[in-house]
Amino acid sequence: MSIPAPIRADADLSTLNTLGVPARAAWFAEPTNLDALADSLAWADRASLPVLLLGGGSNIVFAADWPGLVLRPALAGRELIGTDKDFFHVRVAAGENWHETVRWTLEQGWPGLENLALIPGVVGAGPIQNIGAYGLELADRIEAVEVFDRDSGEVRSLTHSECRFAYRDSVFKHEGRGLVVLSVTLALPRAWQPNARYRDLAEALDQKGITDPSALDIFAAVVEVRQRKLPDPARTGNVGSFFKNPIVDEPAYAALKANEPDLVAYPQPDGRFKLAAGWLIDRAGWKGRKMGAAGVHANQALVLVNLGGARGAEILALARSIQADIETRYGITLETEPILIE
Numbered sequence: 103m104s105i106p107a108p109i110r111a112d113a114d115l116s117t118l119n120t121l122g123v124p125a126r127a128a129w130f131a132e133p134t135n136l137d138a139l140a141d142s143l144a145w146a147d148r149a150s151l152p153v154l155l156l157g158g159g160s161n162i163v164f165a166a167d168w169p170g171l172v173l174r175p176a177l178a179g180r181e182l183i184g185t186d187k188d189f190f191h192v193r194v195a196a197g198e199n200w201h202e203t204v205r206w207t208l209e210q211g212w213p214g215l216e217n218l219a220l221i222p223g224v225v226g227a228g229p230i231q232n233i234g235a236y237g238l239e240l241a242d243r244i245e246a247v248e249v250f251d252r253d254s255g256e257v258r259s260l261t262h263s264e265c266r267f268a269y270r271d272s273v274f275k276h277e278g279r280g281l282v283v284l285s286v287t288l289a290l291p292r293a294w295q296p297n298a299r300y301r302d303l304a305e306a307l308d309q310k311g312i313t314d315p316s317a318l319d320i321f322a323a324v325v326e327v328r329q330r331k332l333p334d335p336a337r338t339g340n341v342g343s344f345f346k347n348p349i350v351d352e353p354a355y356a357a358l359k360a361n362e363p364d365l366v367a368y369p370q371p372d373g374r375f376k377l378a379a380g381w382l383i384d385r386a387g388w389k390g391r392k393m394g395a396a397g398v399h400a401n402q403a404l405v406l407v408n409l410g411g412a413r414g415a416e417i418l419a420l421a422r423s424i425q426a427d428i429e430t431r432y433g434i435t436l437e438t439e440p441i442l443i444e
């Protein structure tokens with residue numbers, strides 16, 4: 103069986119994941135067009151190899167090598183596909199860098215993504231966990247997601263509702279695993295309103311004396327806050343938040359609050375409460391702790407870091423110790439946010 107051109111054997115993934123842990127792929131391809139992508143997938147199917155889609159590797163933990171094909175869609179292109187009285191409709195290919203895309207939309211005069219500035223990774227990975235930050239989720243701006251369906255071998259478009267977006271979740275994390283995101287169509291509002299209620303963001307704007315922020319003001323403030331609060335993966339390996347914020351019902355929240363009056367929680371529209379996982383981990387004394395070369399960030403208890411030379415398994419061992427401790431102390435199950443390869 104001949105191997106399609108973009109595929110190569112035994113690739114090093116250590117620089118392709120932001121935790122910076124060692125890992126290898128038996129096969130690796132970075133197709134730049136749909137034909138090469140489809141050929142690579144067909145080859146992997148014929149060889150019965152498992153396929154892992156990879157973007158910037160900023161939401162994935164390699165605790166093992168990948169025995170099959172790692173496919174990194176390198177599809178490029180950004181275009182305005184239409185305007186109407188309410189929206190700018192913008193299509194962006196999966197391989198484009200997310201932060202550069204946010205910057206580009208603002209430069210074009212199409213606001214709406216500024217709260218999601220500086221999230222690492224590529225556009226194609228955004229819908230997978232419905233990236234969110236500073237009071238905005240990608241789902242708030244997505245109109246459609248174009249995919250290559252591995253079962254049918256066809257390209258099709260998923261509507262917003264077919265994507266089944268939820269907090270750090272979408273159809274792609276469940277039965278949509280056979281779907282390769284090719285591009286994302288965004289609807290950016292013409293009647294833009296600032297969304298600066300999130301506390302850190304409001305404080306940063308306040309300190310600059312900005313009371314009526316533009317989208318560019320919010321972009322700059324988000325970048326500044328994130329650079330101050332989060333470790334830069336180029337210097338300290340990490341995958342951002344390691345755990346999702348758990349959502350509990352009212353009685354569970356009330357019971358916890360009775361024991362922990364300072365508990366940080368956000369009421370949800372359905373009457374439940376989203377707890378700040380970072381607060382729970384901090385309260386349990388994990389901030390700044392180390393296990394081997396894996397650590398809990400000294401300022402951000404939700405972020406696990408590679409202190410230098412850590413293996414993925416060490417990061418996971420630390421994560422599991424934290425999960426067990428939080429379960430014992432609070433009866434809360436912390437779910438991991440990144441994809442785990444083990």
Ligand SMILES: Cc1cc2nc3c(=O)[nH]c(=O)nc-3n(C[C@H](O)[C@H](O)[C@H](O)COP(=O)(O)OP(=O)(O)OC[C@H]3O[C@@H](n4cnc5c(N)ncnc54)[C@H](O)[C@@H]3O)c2cc1C
Nearest residue numbers: 155157158159160161223224226227233234235283341342
């Ligand atoms: C410092 C830091 C800060 C972060 N802050 C945030 C934040 O504020 N909010 C937030 O939501 N996330 C945050 N993250 C997590 C991460 O950046 C996002 O989840 C991002 O969207 C991942 O993009 P990626 O290209 O690195 O994806 P990867 O980690 O490479 O992949 C993530 C998932 O997407 C799948 N995937 C990738 N490309 C495709 C495709 N074309 N089709 C189908 N599936 C695909 C992969 O298989 C995997 O399951 C942060 C991470 C870091 C390191």
